[in-house]
Amino acid sequence: MTRVLLIEDDPDIALIVRHALERSAEFSVEHVANGETGLERATLDPPDLVFLDLNLPGMDGIDVCKSLRTNDQTRDTPIIMLTARTAESDVIRGLDDGADDYITKPFSVREVVARSQALLRRAGGRQPTEEQLTARGLVLDLARREVHAGGDEVTLTRKEFDLLAELLRTRGRVLTRERLLEKVWGYDNVGTTRTVDVHIRQLRRKLGDEAAGGIDTVVGVGYRFVEMDD
Incomplete structure (x- = not known):
C-alpha cells in the first residue's frame, strides 16, 4: 500500500x-x-x-x-x-x-x-549509472546527478535534470511535448504540456547562452537538442 x-x-x-x-x-x-x-x-x-x-x-x-x-x-x-x-x-x-x-x-x-x-x-525506476552526457560545454553526470555548463556547476531541480538528460540522449531528434511528458514524468495521455514549457524556460535561464542555445523549439511540435546552431 x-x-x-x-x-x-x-x-x-x-x-x-x-x-x-x-x-x-x-x-x-x-x-x-x-x-x-x-x-x-x-x-x-x-x-x-x-x-x-x-x-x-x-x-x-x-x-x-x-x-x-x-x-x-x-x-x-x-x-x-x-x-x-x-x-x-x-x-x-x-x-x-x-x-x-x-x-x-x-x-x-x-x-x-x-x-x-x-x-x-x-x-x-531510477537506476544508478556511471554514464556522462556531454554537448555544447555541458557535462551531465547521471550517477551523481550533477550538471556543469562551461565548467561551472549548475543547480537544477530533479525534473529539470531529467528533462535535460532526455534531450541530450536523443540529440537531433524532435520530441513532442507529449513524448517528453511520457519519458520524463511518466504520464500517458494525462497532464498538461504546459509543464514541459515551464521547465524548458527554466533550463534556458539556468544553463547560460551556449548550452541554452542547444535547446531548439520546433514550433507546433516540441523540442530538440542541437549540437550546432543552424
Missing part, C-alpha cells in the same frame, strides 16, 4: 483527493490541514508521496517544500503541488524549490490518480 501525505487546508479539496486515491485501493492517505503539522508528520514517518497545497495558512507550501527537500528523510519523496494560482511565477517557485509537478484546481479524479501512479513509477 502506497502511503500518501496530503497537506491541504480546504476540507472539500482534501475530501476529493482522499476519495480519489483511496478508491483505487492502492493508496492510504493521511490528511493534515497546515504546513507545520505536515512537515512534522513527513519527517517523523516519511510517506511515499506528498500532495502539498501551495497556499497554506501559516507556513506556506513553498516553505514546506523547501524543508522537505533539505531533510534526509524526505529528500527524494515525490511531491505534487495543488494550486489555485494561475500565475506562472508561482508555479515556477514551487518547481524550483523541489516539487516534481503541479495540479491546478479544479482537477479531475482521474488526473489525481494517474499523476500519482506516474510519479511513483518514475521514482521507483
Whole structure:
C-alpha cells in the first residue's frame, strides 16, 4: 500500500483527493490541514508521496517544500503541488524549490490518480549509472546527478535534470511535448504540456547562452537538442 501525505487546508479539496486515491485501493492517505503539522508528520514517518497545497495558512507550501527537500528523510519523496494560482511565477517557485509537478484546481479524479501512479513509477525506476552526457560545454553526470555548463556547476531541480538528460540522449531528434511528458514524468495521455514549457524556460535561464542555445523549439511540435546552431 502506497502511503500518501496530503497537506491541504480546504476540507472539500482534501475530501476529493482522499476519495480519489483511496478508491483505487492502492493508496492510504493521511490528511493534515497546515504546513507545520505536515512537515512534522513527513519527517517523523516519511510517506511515499506528498500532495502539498501551495497556499497554506501559516507556513506556506513553498516553505514546506523547501524543508522537505533539505531533510534526509524526505529528500527524494515525490511531491505534487495543488494550486489555485494561475500565475506562472508561482508555479515556477514551487518547481524550483523541489516539487516534481503541479495540479491546478479544479482537477479531475482521474488526473489525481494517474499523476500519482506516474510519479511513483518514475521514482521507483531510477537506476544508478556511471554514464556522462556531454554537448555544447555541458557535462551531465547521471550517477551523481550533477550538471556543469562551461565548467561551472549548475543547480537544477530533479525534473529539470531529467528533462535535460532526455534531450541530450536523443540529440537531433524532435520530441513532442507529449513524448517528453511520457519519458520524463511518466504520464500517458494525462497532464498538461504546459509543464514541459515551464521547465524548458527554466533550463534556458539556468544553463547560460551556449548550452541554452542547444535547446531548439520546433514550433507546433516540441523540442530538440542541437549540437550546432543552424
